[in-house]
Amino acid sequence: MNSNGELHDFLPLDGGRLLFGIAESDSAEAPGAVLVARSFAVVRPGIGPTCSPDEVLEAVCRDLCPSQPNHLCITVFYGGLGADARMQGYNGMGHRLRRRNTGHVARCPSTHCAANVPAAPELSPLPVDFKLQPGDVVVLNVDDLVRSLGAGADESPDAHLISLLQARPPVSPEQAIQDLHPFLREPGTDDLTFLVIQHQPVHPLLPEETAWQWRVAIGSDLSRLSHVRQRLTKILEKKGVGMETIQDTQLIVEELLANTIRYGCTAASPCRIDMHFRVTPDHLEMCFEDNGLPFNPLAEIAPPDLDADDESRAMGGFGFFLVCELAERIDYVHRDGKNVLTVALALPPNT
Amino acid sequence: MPLKIQNDSPRPHTVRLTLQGHLDTQSALDLDEYLDQQISPDLLILTLDLSKVGFISSMGLRSLFRIRKIMTARNGKVCFVNPSPQVAKVFETVKSQNLLSVFQDEKEFDAYLAYLQKQVVTK
Numbered sequence: 209m210n211s212n213g214e215l216h217d218f219l220p221l222d223g224g225r226l227l228f229g230i231a232e233s234d235s236a237e238a239p240g241a242v243l244v245a246r247s248f249a250v251v252r253p254g255i256g257p258t259c260s261p262d263e264v265l266e267a268v269c270r271d272l273c274p275s276q277p278n279h280l281c282i283t284v285f286y287g288g289l290g291a292d293a294r295m296q297g298y299n300g301m302g303h304r305l306r307r308r309n310t311g312h313v314a315r316c317p318s319t320h321c322a323a324n325v326p327a328a329p330e331l332s333p334l335p336v337d338f339k340l341q342p343g344d345v346v347v348l349n350v351d352d353l354v355r356s357l358g359a360g361a362d363e364s365p366d367a368h369l370i371s372l373l374q375a376r377p378p379v380s381p382e383q384a385i386q387d388l389h390p391f392l393r394e395p396g397t398d399d400l401t402f403l404v405i406q407h408q409p410v411h412p413l414l415p416e417e418t419a420w421q422w423r424v425a426i427g428s429d430l431s432r433l434s435h436v437r438q439r440l441t442k443i444l445e446k447k448g449v450g451m452e453t454i455q456d457t458q459l460i461v462e463e464l465l466a467n468t469i470r471y472g473c474t475a476a477s478p479c480r481i482d483m484h485f486r487v488t489p490d491h492l493e494m495c496f497e498d499n500g501l502p503f504n505p506l507a508e509i510a511p512p513d514l515d516a517d518d519e520s521r522a523m524g525g526f527g528f529f530l531v532c533e534l535a536e537r538i539d540y541v542h543r544d545g546k547n548v549l550t551v552a553l554a555l556p557p558n559t
Numbered sequence: 560m561p562l563k564i565q566n567d568s569p570r571p572h573t574v575r576l577t578l579q580g581h582l583d584t585q586s587a588l589d590l591d592e593y594l595d596q597q598i599s600p601d602l603l604i605l606t607l608d609l610s611k612v613g614f615i616s617s618m619g620l621r622s623l624f625r626i627r628k629i630m631t632a633r634n635g636k637v638c639f640v641n642p643s644p645q646v647a648k649v650f651e652t653v654k655s656q657n658l659l660s661v662f663q664d665e666k667e668f669d670a671y672l673a674y675l676q677k678q679v680v681t682k
Contacts, residue, residue: 431585455645462616466584514654518628524621526653533652
């Protein structure tokens with residue numbers, strides 16, 4: 209949380225639900241930051257696992273509003289995400305919610321908070337209720353966009369923000385943040401706070417703790433590969449996978465994604481790659497599905513000559529060979545317009 | 560993780576580069592560019608310390624083979640020293656572990672450099 213007092217928080221509830229919140233103060237003064245921190249401090253100890261977003265908001269307003277100085281205004285938003293992917297968000301003071309689903313961006317109505325009037329505890333929340341689809345990206349923002357953009361800003365910054373989000377298909381929180389960067393470079397821009405959440409459902413037939421899927425849209429940006437590897441490392445570490453296996457997995461992912469980007473995608477048709485992972489007692493199974501040109505690496509890529517001289521070795525060509533050497537099993541199929549490559553990595557005993 | 564390169568010249572006509580980070584699809588291109596600038600006509604021995612390279616991909620491997628080819632063509636020497644476990648494993652997988660050198664300490668490394676220098680000078 210910086211000195212302007214922007215903060216977000218997550219709170220697991222019962223039944224696989226997740227409560228999330230984002231808050232921001234319009235003041236750069238210390239009291240603003242303190243007020244924001246209190247909005248979450250109220251929630252954590254005082255709210256039980258069965259609470260609803262409106263109960264949370266009521267508790268926050270009840271605690272903060274009577275003591276809020278007249279010159280301070282904070283914006284809070286609390287939402288709930290159910291295990292059935294139903295999102296229930298409740299408006300606080302002045303927030304806006306945008307949902308992005310296959311290019312469509314929905315803007316939900318918000319209340320406005322007069323700058324110098326504390327919000328009343330009895331403020332009625334505006335319900336937001338919709339079911340997320342796999343891959344949906346939700347962008348939450350609590351800033352006063354007109355103020356944040358400064359004098360001379362676009363009269364409809366909301367429209368500008370929505371058009372930025374609609375310019376590219378929805379892919380990942382990382383890409384949503386990247387898409388928003390031009391917005392932040394506007395002259396006189398104040399810092400802006402966004403919380404971006406993506407719905408990534410677990411395969412229904414596989415236990416949640418051992419399987420997960422991940423959609424990555426990289427386009428032609430090879431520099432994103434390192435972000436993918438870093439995130440993958442954190443996920444695998446949490447699942448107790450050993451370091452050598454993590455490094456082998458990183459290498460497999462790097463080589464396959466790099467090949468897909470270089471040879472399977474075009475500028476007109478950016479890459480969309482879905483990765484599915486599953487950890488079993490003996491294997492880490494990875495499945496890569498991409499919408500690139502049909503290509504079977506098992507049939508098309510000849511193994512390199514390992515006895516070649518430096519001249520030949522300097523040309524490269526070891527990528528898929530490394531994948532084959534590390535994996536226990538590799539299968540390919542072209543299905544529903546996608547290349548589907550499945551790689552199984554044997555796990556050492558007691559992983 | 561971006562690749563950091565620390566450069567020092569322990570002896571005349573010798574450059575020692577210590578690489579730190581990941582030598583991957585993206586950073587391999589940066590390394591190529593850097594190495595092209597480092598290869599001056601009087602450079603005879605180039606050492607790449609790989610102890611702090613946490614990850615190497617096939618593109619990183621290609622960069623190392625490329626610089627080896629360039630230096631060999633100029634009658635120079637390239638040493639890949641103290642590989643991290645992941646780097647050693649990748650070299651071994653492509654049957655190139657003979658290109659790696661491991662030294663117990665700086666003294667041993669320095670003695671090896673002196674030996675190499677004698678070799679290239681007497682050619």
